[in-house]
Amino acid sequence: MTLAALIIHHRTQSNCVSxxxxxxxxxxDNWHRYTHPFWQHVYLTVVAVxxxxxxxxxxxxxxxxxxxxxxxxxxxTGVMYTIPSLSLFFVLQPITGRxxxxxxxxxxxxxxxxxxxxxxxxxxNVAPETRDAARGLGLTERQVLWRVEIPLAVPEIMAGLRVAxxxxxxxxxxxxxxxxxxLGGSIFSDLSFKSNVIVAGxxxxxxxxxxxxxxxxxxxxxxxxxxxxxx
Amino acid sequence: MNDFKDAIDFxxxxxxxxxxxxxxxxxxxxxxxxxxxxxxGASLALGCLVAIPIGLWLGHIRRGQFVAISVSxxxxxxxxxxxxxxxxxxxxxxxxxVMFALMLLAIPPILxxxxxxxxxxxxxxxxxxxxxxxxxxxxxxxVELPLALPLIFGGIRTSAVNxxxxxxxxxxxxxVTLGNPIINAQVYGDAGRLGAAIVVxxxxxxxxxxxxxxxxAVTPRALRLANRRMETA
Numbered sequence: 330m331t332l333a334a335l336i337i338h339h340r341t342q343s344n345c346v347s348x349x350x351x352x353x354x355x356x357x358d359n360w361h362r363y364t365h366p367f368w369q370h371v372y373l374t375v376v377a378v379x380x381x382x383x384x385x386x387x388x389x390x391x392x393x394x395x396x397x398x399x400x401x402x403x404x405x406t407g408v409m410y411t412i413p414s415l416s417l418f419f420v421l422q423p424i425t426g427r428x429x430x431x432x433x434x435x436x437x438x439x440x441x442x443x444x445x446x447x448x449x450x451x452x453x454n455v456a457p458e459t460r461d462a463a464r465g466l467g468l469t470e471r472q473v474l475w476r477v478e479i480p481l482a483v484p485e486i487m488a489g490l491r492v493a494x495x496x497x498x499x500x501x502x503x504x505x506x507x508x509x510x511x512l513g514g515s516i517f518s519d520l521s522f523k524s525n526v527i528v529a530g531x532x533x534x535x536x537x538x539x540x541x542x543x544x545x546x547x548x549x550x551x552x553x554x555x556x557x558x559x560x
Numbered sequence: 561m562n563d564f565k566d567a568i569d570f571x572x573x574x575x576x577x578x579x580x581x582x583x584x585x586x587x588x589x590x591x592x593x594x595x596x597x598x599x600x601g602a603s604l605a606l607g608c609l610v611a612i613p614i615g616l617w618l619g620h621i622r623r624g625q626f627v628a629i630s631v632s633x634x635x636x637x638x639x640x641x642x643x644x645x646x647x648x649x650x651x652x653x654x655x656x657x658v659m660f661a662l663m664l665l666a667i668p669p670i671l672x673x674x675x676x677x678x679x680x681x682x683x684x685x686x687x688x689x690x691x692x693x694x695x696x697x698x699x700x701x702x703v704e705l706p707l708a709l710p711l712i713f714g715g716i717r718t719s720a721v722n723x724x725x726x727x728x729x730x731x732x733x734x735x736v737t738l739g740n741p742i743i744n745a746q747v748y749g750d751a752g753r754l755g756a757a758i759v760v761x762x763x764x765x766x767x768x769x770x771x772x773x774x775x776x777a778v779t780p781r782a783l784r785l786a787n788r789r790m791e792t793a
Contacts, residue, residue: 349649411768412761413725419742419757423563492636499639503729506742516645520732526649530642537637 351523360528362515367532369510373501374540377433378494381440386486388441389448390474399449406442414439414500418507427508435507436500440493447489451482484555487548491541498537512536567754578749584741585752589759596737596763599730600723603659607666607719612712615674619708620700628675635668640726644733653734661733665726666719673715677708710779717771724764738763 345352385406392398417435425431455478463477502513515529549556574586618624647661681704689703728739738760741752748756776784 408765411721411765413728413764415725415728415739415742416757416761416764419754420761423561423754495633495636499636502639502641513639513641516641517732520645520648523649526642526645530639530646533639533642534637541637 346522346524349522351527355524356528363512363528363532366510366512366515366529367536370498370501370512370533370536373429373432373436373504373509373511374494374497374536377436377497377501378440378490380433381437381493381497382444382490384437385441385444386448389445389452392445392449393452393474393478402445403442406438406445409438410442412438415503415506418503422507429509432501432504432507432509432511436497436504439500440497443493443496444486444489447492448482448486451485451489452478454485455481480552483551484548487544487551491544494540494544495537498533498540502533563750563754566751567758570748570751570755571759577747579747582747584748585755589738589755592736592738592740592756593759593763595735596724596727596730596739596760599655599659599662599735599737600720600727600767603662603723603727604666604716604720606659606663607670607723608716610663611667611670611715612674615671615712616678616700616705616708619675619678620696620704622679624675625679628672632668632672635665640665640722641729644726644729648733655735658727658730658733658735662723662726662730666723669718669722670712670715673711673718674708677711678704680711681707706780707783710775710783713771713775713778717768717775720767720771721764724767725760728760 344350346355388398388402392402414435417438418431421431421434425434459477459481460473463473468476501511502516504511505514505517512529512533516526519525570585571589572586574583574588576582577584615628618628643665644658644661647657651657651660678700685703685707686699689699694702727735727737728742730737731740731743738756741748741756742760745753
């Protein structure tokens with residue numbers, strides 16, 4: 330490349346940047362800025378969904394047998410779901426301080442209703458005849474739950490996890506308000522620069538899509554009998 | 561607990577801003593709230609205007625399941641902050657731009673629910689309506705729409721809560737909503753930030769409750785009875 334071409338290239342690039350444009354060259358040069366926020370984002374999302382799943386699935390298993398629990402759990406998780414995560418980030422800060430803990434509590438509280446509902450629906454949708462047949466074979470209640478009901482509920486449970494993980498990726502973009510970083514911080518740092526918004530926003534959408542496909546893959550692994558039916 | 565006491569004080573009594581010269585808190589909250597509701601209401605109304613006719617139509621012709629479901633998936637995958645930022649970067653700041661961004665946010669739940677609501681109407685019911693001589697337009701308006709209303713309002717309720725929550729970041733785009741104390745903490749201080757966060761939470765819960773009541777009110781009596789029976793069964 331001649332010197333003139335290089336200078337022109339350099340000028341157009343800096344023009345593009347000063348015009349807040351969409352500049353592939355700038356993106357290629359500044360890619361590294363997004364790696365750390367991206368992994369923070371992954372961390373927040375995955376940890377929140379895993380903790381949320383542990384809590385909500387446990388509650389659903391309890392409520393599956395003790396039906397009176399359904400109403401109070403739905404009401405409480407419903408309110409947690411309704412309170413905007415941005416509000417929760419600030420309401421929690423005087424108690425839990427700035428940082429990952431605050432962000433994670435808010436993100437977890439948002440996943441509970443989604444996962445609880447899906448796990449419970451999945452367990453409840455198991456046909457009574459199937460349950461009876463299992464009991465007829467001499468399975469104990471515990472075995473019916475773990476060997477029949479839970480495996481049959483996997484598609485519904487995974488559907489809940491998919492919704493929860495995509496939603497959490499979106500909400501985690503606000504986690505920087507709680508001092509937990511993530512791609513939202515990158516977006517926020519320069520809102521009018523198209524390149525920045527496209528890269529950081531694009532990475533969020535990409536992360537949501539990848540998590541969604543991963544969970545779908547796990548679901549297919551866990552339910553081989555469904556593939557046999559489909560094939 | 562002092563943080564909360566200070567925040568509550570901010571909500572009910574106005575004070576001098578940290579930067580001086582401006583009164584913040586107290587009655588100022590009401591003007592922020594008014595802007596917040598104006599923005600949310602306009603976005604939600606626009607979203608309904610776009611989403612309900614499309615959802616009803618797709619449901620009526622029993623086609624477009626792919627569209628209805630993709631729209632709701634895409635709506636979840638795009639983070640609201642990224643959506644607002646995209647609008648700021650490409651169209652600039654201002655009330656109209658934020659309103660359109662929030663409208664896009666409001667559309668997916670309403671569209672999907674309208675579609676599902678219509679497709680769930682019993683095919684025999686629609687046939688009967690056709691049999692008594694109703695035109696297609698009449699079937700949509702007099703049969704499918706009323707039976708789909710509970711689900712449509714469920715969608716509006718979800719959207720309302722999302723829009724109210726997201727209108728909080730509108731000050732990034734120059735619209736002074738309840739998010740202003742959160743975004744401009746250097747003017748409002750920690751008490752303002754926390755106070756505004758509390759008010760936003762209350763507004764969101766109130767929107768959810770209000771639309772929940774509305775949802776119940778628009779449910780045809782026969783459906784309400786059927787639902788009650790299903791719940792007790």
